[in-house]
Amino acid sequence: MRDAVTSLIRNYDNTGRYLDRDAMDRLKSYFDTGMLRVQAAAVITSNAAAIVKEAGLRLFEEQPELIRPGGYAYTTRRYAACLRDMDYYLRYASYALVAGDTDVLDERVLEGLRETYNSLGVPIGPTVYGIQVMKEIVKEQVEKAGIAAGSVVDQPFDYLAREFSEQNV
Ligand SMILES: CCC1=C(C)/C(=C/C2=NC(=C\c3[nH]c(/C=C4\NC(=O)[C@H](C)[C@H]4CC)c(C)c3CCC(=O)O)/C(CCC(=O)O)=C2C)NC1=O
Numbered sequence: 623m624r625d626a627v628t629s630l631i632r633n634y635d636n637t638g639r640y641l642d643r644d645a646m647d648r649l650k651s652y653f654d655t656g657m658l659r660v661q662a663a664a665v666i667t668s669n670a671a672a673i674v675k676e677a678g679l680r681l682f683e684e685q686p687e688l689i690r691p692g693g694y695a696y697t698t699r700r701y702a703a704c705l706r707d708m709d710y711y712l713r714y715a716s717y718a719l720v721a722g723d724t725d726v727l728d729e730r731v732l733e734g735l736r737e738t739y740n741s742l743g744v745p746i747g748p749t750v751y752g753i754q755v756m757k758e759i760v761k762e763q764v765e766k767a768g769i770a771a772g773s774v775v776d777q778p779f780d781y782l783a784r785e786f787s788e789q790n791v
Contacts, residue, residue: 623721623725623726623729623730624721624723624725624726625720625721625722625723625725626648626649626652626721626722626723627649627652628723629723629725630645630648630649652722655722655771655774656722658769658770658771658772658774659719659720659722659771659774660720661764661767661769661771662719662760662764662769662771662774662775663716663719663720665760665763665764665767665769666712666715666716666719666760666763667716669763670709670712670713670716673712673756673759673760673763674705674708674709674712674756675705676759677708677752677755677756677759678704678705678708678752680755680759681748681751681752681755682695684751684755685748685751688704688748689701694743694744694745694748704744704749704752707749708752708753708756710731711731711752711753711756711779711782712756712760714726714727714730714731714778714782715727715756715760715778715779715782716778718777718778718781719774719775719777719778722774724777724778724781727778727781727782727785728785731782732782732785732786735786736786746786746787747787749786750783750786750787753779753782753783753786754779754783756779757775757776757779757780757783760775760779761775761776
């Protein structure tokens with residue numbers, strides 16, 4: 623599991639180079655946005671249950687067939703499994719946000735995920751939609767809290783959504 627700093631050092635160490643200008647710029651940008659990342663993660667932490675709940679409502683409102691008989695979130699058990707998955711995505715996104723690196727998402731979330739969903743018959747498209755909805759809700763809340771985190775908040779969610787859907791192709 624790596625963060626922005628350990629990833630960078632690892633790259634330079636692999637080729638035995640000192641940190642150059644480009645490395646310094648990247649480190650600077652990581653530290654410059656550090657406090658915003660932490661503050662945005664704190665917003666996620668203190669609103670996690672509400673964010674997941676709201677994202678579920680928006681997802682099922684947009685795609686009501688999921689909760690109808692035959693749908694992939696039909697039955698209390700599947701409905702709960704779906705929201706629990708959304709909670710996983712949110713929690714790991716908050717880690718990646720603080721780390722400034724998506725490695726934790728590769729290692730802990732995306733690895734084998736597509737195979738799992740496919741073998742269970744859970745559709746990836748609506749799940750990716752759910753991840754995007756969570757991003758929008760988090761952005762709304764971060765903004766409401768007066769934190770000018772900008773696009774750093776998007777990154778982990780965009781990465782999850784992109785990697786998850788690309789792996790499905
Ligand atoms: C931390 C990393 C991690 C992830 C990501 C994870 C996902 C995960 N989701 C699962 C199930 C599931 N996931 C869903 C999800 C959904 N249903 C829908 O309609 C929506 C499209 C979607 C929610 C957005 C459902 C319905 C199941 C249960 C499927 C079944 O058992 O029939 C399962 C199968 C085992 C279980 O039910 O617990 C796993 C492993 N587990 C992990 O440890």
